[in-house]
Amino acid sequence: MSNAGFRLALLGAAIRIALAPFFMHTWDIATILTATEQFLKGISPYQYVVQQARSLYETTGLPLPYYGFAYPPVVLYVYAPFYALYQLLPGGNTTPLVGGHSSSYTALTLVYPQLYAALFSIKLPVIITDTATIYLLHSRSPKAAKIYALSPYVIVVTSIWGNFDPLVGHLLLLSYLTFKNNKFVSGLLFGLSTMKFYTMVCLGAFLHRLINQPKQLMRFLTGFAIAHLPTLYYLATDTENLLHIVAFQGTRPINGVNIYYSMVAVRGLEQVLLLTRIISAIFVIAVILVSVSYARNRVELNEAVTGLMLTYVVFAPVTNEQLLAALVPIGLISRNFSHKLTIFPLLYIAFNSTYHYFTIPIFFSSQELRTVWESFKALWDLMVKDYQLQLRYLFGVGLGLSAFWLLSDTKHIPRPVSRLSIPFKKYFS
Amino acid sequence: MWLKGINTLLYLFILYVIVISFTPLLPLYGWQGYGSAGEFYYTGERIHIRYNGPGFPNDKPHIFIADAGRTISLLEFSGRHSALNGSNLYFDFSTKTRLLGDKLLVFYNSPSISFVQVVEPSKGNVRVKYTCNCTMELTLTLWRWYFSSIEDFDRPVTRSLKPADELTIKVTEGGKTYKALLVFSPTPKEVKISGEIPHGLNKITLRFIEREISINLVLHDAVSDAGWIPLIDIRGGNHLYPVTAVVASMLYLMIYKKIKGF
Numbered sequence: 190m191s192n193a194g195f196r197l198a199l200l201g202a203a204i205r206i207a208l209a210p211f212f213m214h215t216w217d218i219a220t221i222l223t224a225t226e227q228f229l230k231g232i233s234p235y236q237y238v239v240q241q242a243r244s245l246y247e248t249t250g251l252p253l254p255y256y257g258f259a260y261p262p263v264v265l266y267v268y269a270p271f272y273a274l275y276q277l278l279p280g281g282n283t284t285p286l287v288g289g290h291s292s293s294y295t296a297l298t299l300v301y302p303q304l305y306a307a308l309f310s311i312k313l314p315v316i317i318t319d320t321a322t323i324y325l326l327h328s329r330s331p332k333a334a335k336i337y338a339l340s341p342y343v344i345v346v347t348s349i350w351g352n353f354d355p356l357v358g359h360l361l362l363l364s365y366l367t368f369k370n371n372k373f374v375s376g377l378l379f380g381l382s383t384m385k386f387y388t389m390v391c392l393g394a395f396l397h398r399l400i401n402q403p404k405q406l407m408r409f410l411t412g413f414a415i416a417h418l419p420t421l422y423y424l425a426t427d428t429e430n431l432l433h434i435v436a437f438q439g440t441r442p443i444n445g446v447n448i449y450y451s452m453v454a455v456r457g458l459e460q461v462l463l464l465t466r467i468i469s470a471i472f473v474i475a476v477i478l479v480s481v482s483y484a485r486n487r488v489e490l491n492e493a494v495t496g497l498m499l500t501y502v503v504f505a506p507v508t509n510e511q512l513l514a515a516l517v518p519i520g521l522i523s524r525n526f527s528h529k530l531t532i533f534p535l536l537y538i539a540f541n542s543t544y545h546y547f548t549i550p551i552f553f554s555s556q557e558l559r560t561v562w563e564s565f566k567a568l569w570d571l572m573v574k575d576y577q578l579q580l581r582y583l584f585g586v587g588l589g590l591s592a593f594w595l596l597s598d599t600k601h602i603p604r605p606v607s608r609l610s611i612p613f614k615k616y617f618s
Numbered sequence: 619m620w621l622k623g624i625n626t627l628l629y630l631f632i633l634y635v636i637v638i639s640f641t642p643l644l645p646l647y648g649w650q651g652y653g654s655a656g657e658f659y660y661t662g663e664r665i666h667i668r669y670n671g672p673g674f675p676n677d678k679p680h681i682f683i684a685d686a687g688r689t690i691s692l693l694e695f696s697g698r699h700s701a702l703n704g705s706n707l708y709f710d711f712s713t714k715t716r717l718l719g720d721k722l723l724v725f726y727n728s729p730s731i732s733f734v735q736v737v738e739p740s741k742g743n744v745r746v747k748y749t750c751n752c753t754m755e756l757t758l759t760l761w762r763w764y765f766s767s768i769e770d771f772d773r774p775v776t777r778s779l780k781p782a783d784e785l786t787i788k789v790t791e792g793g794k795t796y797k798a799l800l801v802f803s804p805t806p807k808e809v810k811i812s813g814e815i816p817h818g819l820n821k822i823t824l825r826f827i828e829r830e831i832s833i834n835l836v837l838h839d840a841v842s843d844a845g846w847i848p849l850i851d852i853r854g855g856n857h858l859y860p861v862t863a864v865v866a867s868m869l870y871l872m873i874y875k876k877i878k879g880f
Contacts, residue, residue, distance in 0.1 A: 248672050249658075250716045251651035291673040448635050451859035454642035456661050457650035464641065571763065575688075579858040586635060586863060590870045593631055 194327030219289020380416025393480030639863030774813025
């Protein structure tokens, strides 16, 4: 075990732990807490989301999407033990956040100090995997590990926002590292990484290497299928609601930090959905073309995975700000990636979610602080109101063009000759 | 030609980015449902309107002026600070919204009374109508951060105005002053204006007692106070999207060419 790697991993963990209890993306944390709580009570979170969507339809007469828990159920198995841990603490029987999907001015209720404990608990699984990512990266590239450990972007997503894209990135990295020696474990880890559907674009990078090895292909696919046993269970027992979620993810309107952001100014759900369908078709074609091109040019697995994730960043209709966190771990050990890409989502966040939105747990703890927060928010809104959409678009274009540059460079990279260095190799072979 | 040597794929991608950037300029008019919160948006030639979803107390509705591709806030009807017979319009009612032609109908659910708000835009005006099946006491608050004047008053002093059928409001943005007339039917029982020191007036409070109440906002032509400045003022305009795409793409190509050495 490398001492330097261990020390760096501890430093990365310490930074993340210190920030975790005091910040949150209220909407997303509310989504995770609600779904996990329902899961622990034996209630289907998918049923709840579908009910909310129906209620929205009943209220407006329009088929508007409801942005609730829309991930495969494996996510719930990750969060449930940590939320159960919170529930064991004194006062843990209280729901720490109510009304997170409504106006923060009128409907949001936060319970202190339980909120801090809940935020820490719910972010802990991602902090643990971030720590493991740092250690894994260090064994291959100390520089990459240092970048990851201290990356403002990754820290924002893990500890300030509280989303789980870095966990997806960790699983994708592990899947790559284990692919050479254990196809079953690699398939299992890749399957787990699809807890956010977007990593599915990388499937071609794995499959084309196995197409002439039926046994290895079966091992990989068996691992993938086992990772999705919870999905299969819900598919059997809660078919309609789960399919609603899949349909939602497949058809949700254009948004995020991408070249399509200008389309948010197109008014009309029907028009936006039509444009989304056209763009989705272009995106699917791009993924197929890039996969085939990588297969023909025998691009290294890590670079093929990175390139396909970059294809997602460039062409997918919805690319949330946190998405790059899933690409950073494997990207840092690939030559067709630059950590500088993360500057774009970091800037975008300032004009979309906004950084003061993340400070709600601190500033809503007393009326005086809340007044300060509301005054600052009013001032910020006033300052940026004339430009915020256009600035978001500018950062989306910046990310799209930069990612396209890296993407178009991939094919020129000659095949490397170095062998992989896999930490804990004996456990995987 | 300075672009010589840049590959076809890159050209196609740049073209793709630029074509997409023009989509906000598609001439789409009328009411549209939008967003996960159940928001409605009306796009007209001179007026835009946002009506917020049921989870939000503000913008019920919010009226904007459309001027040279920009939207300028003119007036917001608040749900949070308005009341029907003493019951708060946001906190004490749930609502259902429906589009009926050019009208947006908002049904306030109550076991004892039937109360409906109708938002009806046309070219240069917006009529907001409230109908109740009994005589109601309706207190409405209308907001703007900040009005440049209400009637002839511009200082943020709380004062009661003599109730009248009309009220003139002015807002200034980007060197232009926009004037609108609020026409009431019936005449409100009370009209009060107030503001925030040192910024200006930001609130109009109206009290009506009637079964049917209508507020018609009529937009007047804007007056430019700053000569040529408004001509180059493109803040918040949809034209900025293609401008951004073209400028970013050109810069990108220049950097690409320099680094790649074509």
